[in-house]
Amino acid sequence: MKKLKFTKMHGLGNNYIYVNMFEETIAEADLADLAVAVSNPYTGIGSDGMILICPSEKAPVKMRIFNNDGSEAKNCGNGLRCVAKYAYENGIVEEEEFQIETLGGLVTAKVSLNDQNNVSLVTVNMGNPILQPEQIPVKGFSGKDHVINERVTFSDHTMYMTAVSMGNPHAIFFVDNINEAPLHSLGPVIEKDAMFPDWVNAEFVESISENEMHFRVWERGSGITQACGTGACAAAVAAILNGKSEKNTDITVHLAGGDLIINWQNDGDVLMTGPAEVICTGEYLLK
Numbered sequence: 001m002k003k004l005k006f007t008k009m010h011g012l013g014n015n016y017i018y019v020n021m022f023e024e025t026i027a028e029a030d031l032a033d034l035a036v037a038v039s040n041p042y043t044g045i046g047s048d049g050m051i052l053i054c055p056s057e058k059a060p061v062k063m064r065i066f067n068n069d070g071s072e073a074k075n076c077g078n079g080l081r082c083v084a085k086y087a088y089e090n091g092i093v094e095e096e097e098f099q100i101e102t103l104g105g106l107v108t109a110k111v112s113l114n115d116q117n118n119v120s121l122v123t124v125n126m127g128n129p130i131l132q133p134e135q136i137p138v139k140g141f142s143g144k145d146h147v148i149n150e151r152v153t154f155s156d157h158t159m160y161m162t163a164v165s166m167g168n169p170h171a172i173f174f175v176d177n178i179n180e181a182p183l184h185s186l187g188p189v190i191e192k193d194a195m196f197p198d199w200v201n202a203e204f205v206e207s208i209s210e211n212e213m214h215f216r217v218w219e220r221g222s223g224i225t226q227a228c229g230t231g232a233c234a235a236a237v238a239a240i241l242n243g244k245s246e247k248n249t250d251i252t253v254h255l256a257g258g259d260l261i262i263n264w265q266n267d268g269d270v271l272m273t274g275p276a277e278v279i280c281t282g283e284y285l286l287k
Ligand SMILES: N[C@@H](CCC[C@H](N)C(=O)O)C(=O)O
Pocket: 014, 065, 067, 072, 073, 074, 075, 076, 077, 078, 079, 168, 169, 201, 219, 220, 221, 222, 225, 227, 228, 229, 230, 231
C-alpha cells in the first residue's frame, strides 16, 4: 500500500496536514478528495484541511491550501506561518527572511528563533488588503469602492458588515459581546449567501480598545476553527476602517486558540505575527 508522509502542524489551534511536495507526489485530480479524507477526524487524521509545501518558480517555496471540504483557497495566514517554520527547519530555506508563493501572490515571511534554533514566531507581510466589492467578491454594492459598515440581513437578522479580502474573502461583523456572537446559527448561512459568489469566511469581532479585540470565525469550507490568520488581518483592517483602531499600531487579536499581533502599516501592507507548532509526523496509507 502506498504511504504519504505528512506533518501535522497548527497555528493557534488552526491545524492542517502538511505534505512536503519536494519529496511526495500526488496527482492533481486526487487533491480535493485527499484533503477531505485526511481531514476526517474519524476515518482520517483529523484537521481543518490539507496544505501542500511545493516547489515554486517565483520563490523558494509555494503554499497550496485545501479546506476540509476539499475546496482550494488562495491564502491562509496560519498556514503561511507553519509553512515558514517547516521550510526553515527542514532546510528548504536558509535565510531567516524569505518569500512564499500563494495562489494570491507572493508574501514575505520572517522567522524568529528560540535558544534551540527552532522557529518560535513568524511575521508574515500579508500585503495590501483588497476593499473593492467586485474583487472581494461581494455582490450588491456596485458603484461603491468599499463595503464598510453596510446594513445586511441574513435569516431575518439585520447586521452591519465590513468586507475585506486578504487574498481570500472575509465578512466582518462587530458585536457587543463575543460570547453572544451567532457563530453556530449564522456562520453557515453567511458563508454560502448568494451575496458572496465565491462564498465567504464569516467573522464576529468585539473591539475592546484601540489595540485589542476578541475574534471568532466560521471558515469557508471548514466551519468553526480555533483561529484564522487572514481573518484576523481582515478584522484589524475592518476595525481601522470603522474608526475603532488605528493604522501603524500593533493590534492584539484574541482568537479561540490564542493571540495574533496585526499591524496595518501606513504603506498599506498588513503584518501578522504569531506562533507555529508541529504536532506530529506520520505516514498516511493511501486508499
Ligand atoms: N485558516 C486560514 C484560512 C483558510 C482558508 C479559508 N477557509 C478560505 O476558504 O478562504 C487562515 O489562517 O487564514
